[in-house]
Amino acid sequence: MQTEKEDEDDASPEECFARSDFTGGGSDQLSFSSGDKLLVNAKPSSDWWWAELRGVGGYVPASYLRTGAAGEEEEVEVEVEDDETSLEDPWQDEEYFGSYGTLRLHLEMLSDKSRTEAYRQVIRSNSASLRNKVVMDLGCGTGIISLFCAQLAQPSVVYAVEASSMADYTRQLVKQNECEEVVTVLQGRAEEIELPEQVDVLVSEWMGNCLLFEFMVESVLLARDRWLREGGVMWPSSAALALVPCQADTYYAEKMAFWERPYGLDFTPLQPLAQQEFFTKPKFSHLIEPSDCLSAPCDVIYLDMYTLQVKDLEEIKGQFHFCVEKSGVFHGFTAWFTVHFESLETGGATVELNTGPNSEPTHWKQTLFMLDRPVSVYAGDSISGTIVLRRNPVWRRHMTVTLHWNINSTTEESDNCQANIKSVGTKSFPMWR
Ligand SMILES: C[S@@+](CC[C@H](N)C(=O)[O-])C[C@H]1O[C@@H](n2cnc3c(N)ncnc32)[C@H](O)[C@@H]1O
DSSP states (O other), rough: OOHHTTTOOOOEEEEEEEEOOOOOOOOOOOBTTOOEEEEEOSSHHHHHHHETTTTTTEEGGGGEEESSSSTTTTTOOOOOOGGGOOOOOOOOOHHHHHHEEEEEEHHHHOOHHHHHHHHHHHHHTTHHTTOEEEEETTTTTTHHHHHHHHSOOOOOOEEEESSTTTHHHHHHHHHHHOOOTTTEESOOOOOOOOOSSOOEEEEEEEOBBBBBBOOOOHHHHHHHHHHHHEEEEEOOOOOEEEEEEOHHHHHHHHHTGGSOOGOOOOOOGHHHHHHHHHHHSEEEEEOOOGGBBBSSOEEEEETTTTTTTTGGGGGGEEEEEEEEOOEEEEEEEEEEEEEEOOOOSTTOOOOEOOSSSSSSSOTTTTEEEEEEEEEEOOTTEEEEEEEEEESSSTTTTTEOOOOOEEEEEEEESSGGGGGEEEEEEEEEEEEOO
């Protein structure tokens, strides 16, 4: 990116205004707030411009800016410099598939017994019905699900599709385990490979943090529309995102309360910085204790893998209403997901993979969204609001989660124990850009 900045011409900077807040994802991106006036110095690509705000330079997403004075709505003319090589891949596939070409992530996934055993259980409990079926394992990685199919059932063929260079090893593993009669490894993006036939079952482990992060689900939906035969089965068949208001005493103490009096000194001027640094983005890999949940969780988003469309992924909304069951400090919300695998047999048992605090921990753990300021809540209060998962218009594997909440308290002094609004809040969390 830096070289493009050096190549910029001497044209005078253009004034632009921010349409909405943006939090820069790296040291070369500029963060700004809605209404800020930025000076655009260069437009090295249609998506990313080089701009200046209060003397600091950095890349900014063009779609967040408009020309003209604040309040005026004038569309930005996108002038693209003739430098195709400067365009970054919005899917970041090189980095993404590069990481799946190494063992680190596969070790993490295969060591996750709850996850891997859930898939094995799906295959085992459907082994009779899988006989002579055609299966596609989308994003097979090391081929573990395909190998379960060959080991535990007798499908006619499993097409094991993998885009990363791991596919070379997957072929060896298939051979080593004498499954080459059944499992055919195809290296390439699922969107681009050709299969000789439609499939009866499309199985994939596509879930990311907060269910959708990485948006591998898009590849699954496209493959479904192209390769799943009429009446075929999707595994997982449905997915839900659960949410709960929670305490996070330890995390709050480590990252925020720490600055109150370290070594007997007042370091509180660092607290706004701590909030920016540690609470702006969600905390992945959080393990919430069931005792830290302030109420029963609720499912806020439900995805039906047969009817979900790629365009639906742009913005997914949910609602919540929690009854606070015990008094405590409301530090934030914790999210996790559950997926269900329907049986191939009518009336057969559904298999569930639950990544929540009442199940065995998985490698996804849970995702914590910290409020800027904790709020004391009491048994009988309620917390209601909305959640919106908005896919990043530029970086297609990323999204922003916006939570809006009201805390209502029921006080005996108020007439008929009516609920009073105690506080309201809204916060947007980029994951990650
Ligand atoms: C979460 S891992 C799951 C790996 C394996 N199925 C397992 O359960 O251990 C997802 C895998 O899908 C692959 N993948 C993601 N998107 C893909 C696509 N569009 N086409 C082919 N492979 C893809 C990744 O490279 C990665 O190996």
